[in-house]
Amino acid sequence: xxxxxxxxxxxxxxxxxxxxxxxxxxxxxxxxxxxxxxxxxxxxxxxxxxxxxxxxxxxxxxxxxxxxxxxxxxxxxxxxxxxxxxxxxxxxxxxxxxxxxxxxxxxxxxxxxxxxxxxxxxxxxxxxxxxxxxxxxxxxxxxxxxxxxxxxxxxxxxxxxxxxxxxxxxxxxxxxxxxxxxxxxxxxxxxxxxxxxxxxxxxxxxxxxxxxxxxxxxxxxxxxxxxxxxxxxxxxxxxxxxxxxxxxxxxx
Numbered sequence: 189x190x191x192x193x194x195x196x197x198x199x200x201x202x203x204x205x206x207x208x209x210x211x212x213x214x215x216x217x218x219x220x221x222x223x224x225x226x227x228x229x230x231x232x233x234x235x236x237x238x239x240x241x242x243x244x245x246x247x248x249x250x251x252x253x254x255x256x257x258x259x260x261x262x263x264x265x266x267x268x269x270x271x272x273x274x275x276x277x278x279x280x281x282x283x284x285x286x287x288x289x290x291x292x293x294x295x296x297x298x299x300x301x302x303x304x305x306x307x308x309x310x311x312x313x314x315x316x317x318x319x320x321x322x323x324x325x326x327x328x329x330x331x332x333x334x335x336x337x338x339x340x341x342x343x344x345x346x347x348x349x350x351x352x353x354x355x356x357x358x359x360x361x362x363x364x365x366x367x368x369x370x371x372x373x374x375x376x377x378x379x380x381x382x383x384x385x386x387x388x389x390x391x392x393x394x395x396x397x398x399x400x401x402x403x404x405x406x407x408x409x410x411x412x413x414x415x416x417x418x419x420x421x422x423x424x425x426x427x428x429x430x431x432x433x434x435x436x437x438x439x440x
Contacts, residue, residue: 206309206402213434217411218301220293221277224411227295231287239288242273248286253278283336283416297412303438304406310351313401313432317346317357319392328360332416333409343367345423346397352428357399358421363391371404372420374429381410381436383420404433411437 217223230239232248236256239246244258255263255278263271265280265288272278277291292298321344330340340360347356361367367388376382384404388397408415 203309209403210304210306210434213405214304217304218298220298221272221291222298223408224298224301225277225291225293225295226289226408226412226414227292227297228290229281229287229414230290231285233285239290241276241290241292242278246288251282251286253280253286253288289414295412297414300439301411301437302440305435305438307402307431307433307435309402310432312351313430315348315350315399315401317348317397317399319359319395319397320345320347328358328421330360330418330421332418334416336416338418340418346399348399350428350430352430355426355428356423357386358423359388359397360421361388366390369424370407370418370420371430372425374427375431375435379429379431379435381406381434383407383417384433386433401430401432404430406434406437 215222219225230246232246232253234247234249236245236247238244242255244255244263246253246255248254251267253265255265255273258273263273265271265278267280267282270277270279275293279289279291281287281289322342326342327339328342329337331337341362343359343361345356345358348354357369357371359367359369367390369386369388370383371386372383373380385407386399386401386404388399407417409417
């Protein structure tokens with residue numbers, strides 16, 4: 189028989205873990221070059237031009253962002269590569285053409301964040317679901333917030349008995365890169381942001397997935413409109429409410 193002291197200890201441990209997770213999330217989002225500091229996206233052509241707050245002239249060349257005349261030399265940034273210049277972080281970006289993302293600690297996207305509103309951890313939303321992997325290699329269309337469609341590998345589906353009833357989560361990814369899902373639910377647009385992300389880790393344990401919906405987290409586009417986040421697949425727009433995880437950005 190489990191003693192009340194043991195139950196209390198487990199509850200306290202869970203609460204502490206949840207508090208640490210939320211504190212780490214806020215710290216990562218609001219770091220000087222964290223998620224919320226994405227200030228703008230600058231699209232480049234083959235004609236060099238000045239970019240606000242950055243030295244030199246910038247142009248695009250074969251998917252690479254090129255900065256000329258910077259400290260007497262040239263900077264080349266492929267997609268994902270980054271460099272700190274003049275107190276800004278500049279990251280190469282390739283989408284509909286070459287560009288750079290500019291992260292600015294002084295951006296109002298960052299300075300206006302007072303916190304992340306979240307539900308209290310609820311053990312009822314730590315679920316074990318039955319995983320039904322896709323038998324063959326199948327790709328699905330993922331639609332981003334700007335309408336761009338890109339393929340993602342369909343890993344399978346997880347069937348859950350949630351506190352609000354049965355539901356199925358469609359999962360994308362691979363064992364090498366990790367599995368994830370974008371989830372919409374009945375709280376979106378009222379209690380929560382329009383959708384949330386769930387990280388499913390490296391893969392299932394046998395034919396089950398352990399998923400803690402208390403770790404649902406806000407997508408980057410909740411913090412800066414410059415992000416182009418993927419939206420939920422049709423099967424991941426649940427009609428039930430999921431009152432767990434992060435809810436909204438607190439901007440005071």
